[in-house]
C-alpha cells in the first residue's frame with residue numbers, strides 16, 4: 001500500500017482512493033469502480049470534503065425510514081464493500097436487515113468474493129449468490145435479485161446505486177435510500193432519500209442515527225419521513241456547492257500569494 005503521510009491536506013481522500021485500489025486488487029471491486037470513485041472525488045471536492053447540512057438531514061430521514069421499515073435490505077456493490085464493509089455489517093446487524101450483493105458488472109466469482117469479504121467482518125446474512133427473482137423493468141445484470149431480499153423489501157438502502165435500478169425499485173413501490181455525491185445524477189433525482197455525501201462519512205452517521213432513532217416512537221419517526229422533500233434537499237446540496245465554490249474562489253489570490 002502506498003505510504004500516504006498523515007499530515008497530507010487531503011489524507012482522507014487519498015486513503016479512500018487507496019481502499020478502492022485494494023478492492024480491485026482483492027477482486028471485490030470491478031475496474032470501472034475506479035472511474036466511479038474518480039467521479040465521486042470530483043463532487044466531494046466541490047462539497048469541501050465535508051458533510052453538508054442537507055446531507056445530515058437526509059441521513060436522519062434515512063435512519064428513521066430504516067428503523068420504521070418492516071423488511072429493510074442493504075444492497076452492496078464492489079465499491080461499498082471496499083470502502084465500508086465493517087459499517088455495512090454493523091448496520092445490517094443493528095436493523096436485522098440482510099445484505100444483498102448486487103452488481104452491474106457481475107461475475108459469480110466477484111459476488112462470492114464480496115460475500116466472503118463481508119462474512120470476514122461478521123456478516124450474519126448475505127444474499128445474492130443465488131438470485132431467484134427478476135426486476136422486470138431492468139435489462140442489466142442488476143435485475144437478478146433475491147425474493148427474500150431486495151424483491152420483497154419495503155425499504156432498500158443502496159449506497160452507490162445506478163439510476164436505472166433506483167427508478168425501477170421506486171416503481172415497485174419501495175422506499176429507496178441512496179448515498180451519491182452527485183446531486184445531479186439520475187440516482188439522486190429518483191431516490192426517495194438521497195444523502196449527498198461520501199459513503200465513508202455517511203455510513204458512520206447513519207449508524208449513529210439509527211442507534212438514536214431506535215428509542216423513538218413510530219409517530220415521531222413517521223413525522224421525520226413525511227416531512228422530507230428529496231428535491232428540496234438536493235437543491236440545498238447544490239446551494240452548499242455554490243457557496244463552497246464562491247468561498248474557494250475568494251480564497252484563490254491568497255493561495256497564489258503563499259505559493260510564490
Ligand code: ATP
Nearest residue numbers: 036037039040162163180181182185186187198199
Ligand atoms: P446515474 O446515477 O446518473 O445513473 P451512474 O450511477 O451511472 O449515474 P456511475 O458512473 O456509476 O454513475 O457513478 C457513480 C456515482 O457514485 C457517481 O455519481 C459518484 O458521484 C458516486 N460516488 C462514487 N464514489 C462515491 C463515494 N465514495 N461516496 C458517495 N458517492 C460516490
Ligand code: MG
Nearest residue numbers: 161162163187
Ligand atoms: Mg449513480
